[in-house]
Amino acid sequence: MNSAPIGIFDSGVGGLTVVRSVLDRLPHEQVLYVGDTANSPYGPKPRADVRAMALAVMDRLVDDGVKMLVIACNSASAVALPDARKRYETGRGIPVIEVIRPAVRRAVAASRSGRIGVIGTQVTVDSRVYEDALSATPGLHVTMQACPDFVPLVERGVTTGPDVLTAAHRYLDPVRAANVDTLVLGCTHYPLLAGAISYVMGEDVTLVSSATETANDVYRTLVERGLERDPAAGSPQHRFVATGAAEPFAALTRRFLGPEVTTIETA
Ligand code: DGL
Numbered sequence: 001m002n003s004a005p006i007g008i009f010d011s012g013v014g015g016l017t018v019v020r021s022v023l024d025r026l027p028h029e030q031v032l033y034v035g036d037t038a039n040s041p042y043g044p045k046p047r048a049d050v051r052a053m054a055l056a057v058m059d060r061l062v063d064d065g066v067k068m069l070v071i072a073c074n075s076a077s078a079v080a081l082p083d084a085r086k087r088y089e090t091g092r093g094i095p096v097i098e099v100i101r102p103a104v105r106r107a108v109a110a111s112r113s114g115r116i117g118v119i120g121t122q123v124t125v126d127s128r129v130y131e132d133a134l135s136a137t138p139g140l141h142v143t144m145q146a147c148p149d150f151v152p153l154v155e156r157g158v159t160t161g162p163d164v165l166t167a168a169h170r171y172l173d174p175v176r177a178a179n180v181d182t183l184v185l186g187c188t189h190y191p192l193l194a195g196a197i198s199y200v201m202g203e204d205v206t207l208v209s210s211a212t213e214t215a216n217d218v219y220r221t222l223v224e225r226g227l228e229r230d231p232a233a234g235s236p237q238h239r240f241v242a243t244g245a246a247e248p249f250a251a252l253t254r255r256f257l258g259p260e261v262t263t264i265e266t267a
Pocket of ligand 1: 011014072074121124151
């Protein structure tokens with residue numbers, strides 16, 4: 001048993017989709033969440049910058065005493081995972097969970113035709129990390145698509161309406177034309193746009209959220225390593241920290257996560 005918080009981060013509010021899934025499975029756990037809103041969005045930035053920003057957030061979470069790190073961001077997972085594993089897992093014994101392999105596993109299991117689409121940020125698409133991971137399974141046909149307007153929409157709280165649908169058609173019509181039967185939401189902001197994404201892709205296409213799959217990895221790792229929080233330790237006190245302005249992060253955190261949100265800080 002270990003009552004320290006789980007450290008979870010993203011460039012903004014997207015990683016809350018992972019937090020939601022983690023708390024659904026592990027309601028006694030305590031979360032320390034950082035939205036790196038001072039540096040958001042990560043997607044259009046050079047990979048070296050995203051790596052440095054992600055490692056700075058993880059250094060801070062480790063200094064705050066977390067028992068596990070969850071990179072709730074595909075962009076940061078795509079460019080910082082080897083460094084993070086070396087620095088925190090090998091160096092400090094703190095397990096590091098990321099979002100890409102869990103989603104790939106689920107997509108491979110879900111696809112019947114072997115035609116898989118992946119949508120993500122520019123830095124994630126350019127990293128080719130999804131093609132690499134999917135290439136372990138022979139015979140797949142992979143269609144990649146960057147969706148740069150999606151994250152700014154979500155960070156403004158716009159998750160439905162004409163702007164979302166217009167962007168969804170622009171990015172997803174070509175993916176649909178590629179005849180995929182499975183679409184990986186390869187950015188943790190995208191499950192918040194799942195209504196529009198599913199509407200455009202059609203009901204015959206299975207959407208794979210990296211958030212739910214990653215939460216299963218968090219559960220598995222905590223249980224295997226005996227790191228679960230003792231329910232007798234009392235109600236969890238979560239902390240949510242924005243590295244930039246308090247709003248709209250605070251309002252969106254309440255909206256996307258719900259009643260678990262108690263303390264919101266800026267730093
Ligand atoms: N939610 C993140 C991801 O999964 C970051 C998006 C961004 O900041 O561009 O890629």
